Amino acid sequence: MPSPRIRALALIFNGDGKVLLVSPHSKGAPDAGRNFQLPGGTAWEDEPAWQTMVREGKRTTGLALTPVRLVLTDFTPRDPRTYAPPTIDFVYQTLTVPDDTAVRLPDAPELAAYKWLTQHELHTHCTTYQAHRITAALYASRIGTCAELHGGRPAYAAAV
Numbered sequence: 001m002p003s004p005r006i007r008a009l010a011l012i013f014n015g016d017g018k019v020l021l022v023s024p025h026s027k028g029a030p031d032a033g034r035n036f037q038l039p040g041g042t043a044w045e046d047e048p049a050w051q052t053m054v055r056e057g058k059r060t061t062g063l064a065l066t067p068v069r070l071v072l073t074d075f076t077p078r079d080p081r082t083y084a085p086p087t088i089d090f091v092y093q094t095l096t097v098p099d100d101t102a103v104r105l106p107d108a109p110e111l112a113a114y115k116w117l118t119q120h121e122l123h124t125h126c127t128t129y130q131a132h133r134i135t136a137a138l139y140a141s142r143i144g145t146c147a148e149l150h151g152g153r154p155a156y157a158a159a160v
Contacts, residue, residue, distance in 0.1 A: 004075070004086040008053035009040030010065055011072075011091055011137050015099040018116035019134065021125065022060060022105070025112040036115060036125040038091060038134060049090040057094070060111060062104025067092040072137040074149040091137045 012020040021036035041056030043049060050067045057065040072091035078084065105111045115125060119138055122131040129152045136154075140147040148155040 004088045006043040006049055006052070007040060007087060007089045008043060008049040008051075008056060009038040009089055009091045010053050010057040010061075011038060011093045011134075011141060012057070012061070012063065012065065013093075013096045014101065014116055015096060016116070018118055019138070020061065020097075020103065021115055021117055021134075022111045023113040023115075025109045034125060034127060035130075036113075036117070037130045038137075039114075040089075040091075050092055053090070053092045053094075059106060061114070063097060063101065066095040068095060069093055070146050071140040072133070072147045072149065074133055074152060075155070076151050089133075091133075093137075093141050 010020075014020070020039065022039045023036045026035070039057055039060040040053055041060065043052040047055075050070075053067060054065050057063060069092065070090060071093045072089075074089040074091075076087045076089070078086045103114050105114060117125055119135060122134055126134065133149065133152050136147040136149060
C-alpha cells in the first residue's frame with residue numbers, strides 16, 4: 001500500500017482580512033475562473049509539513065511566510081479511478097501580510113493567477129470542494145482550533 005502524499009498549504013491573510021488564493025494553470029480550466037485554491041505544495045522526503053508550507057509558499061507566491069499554527073488537516077483516500085495515492089493536506093495559518101505586499105507567481109506556467117478573496121467570494125472563484133475546505137480553515141482560524149477533514153468533509157462524520 002502506498003504511503004500518503006503529504007502536502008502543506010498556506011492560509012495567508014492581508015490586513016483587510018482577505019485570503020490569498022492561487023489558480024493553477026491547467027488545460028481545460030476556463031480563464032482561471034473557478035479553480036482558485038490555497039497556495040502550497042508537496043513535501044520532500046523527511047521534510048516536516050510546516051517547512052513544506054514555508055518553502056512551497058515562497059516558491060508559489062514569492063512571500064517569506066511565517067507559520068502561526070496548524071488550522072486544518074484533510075485526508076483524501078486513494079482514488080481507485082485514477083490510482084492517485086492517498087493524500088494528507090496540512091493547512092497552516094501564517095502571519096498576516098501588509099495590504100501592499102507584492103505577490104510574485106513562479107516564472108514557469110504552473111500558476112495562472114492569484115486573488116485576495118473574502119469568504120463570501122469563495123464559491124464564485126473556487127470549486128465546491130475547495131470552498132468548503134477553505135471555509136473550514138477560516139472557521140478553525142477564527143475560533144482557535146484545528147479542523148480535521150476526510151475528503152473535504154468533517155472527519156468524525158465519516159466515523160459514524
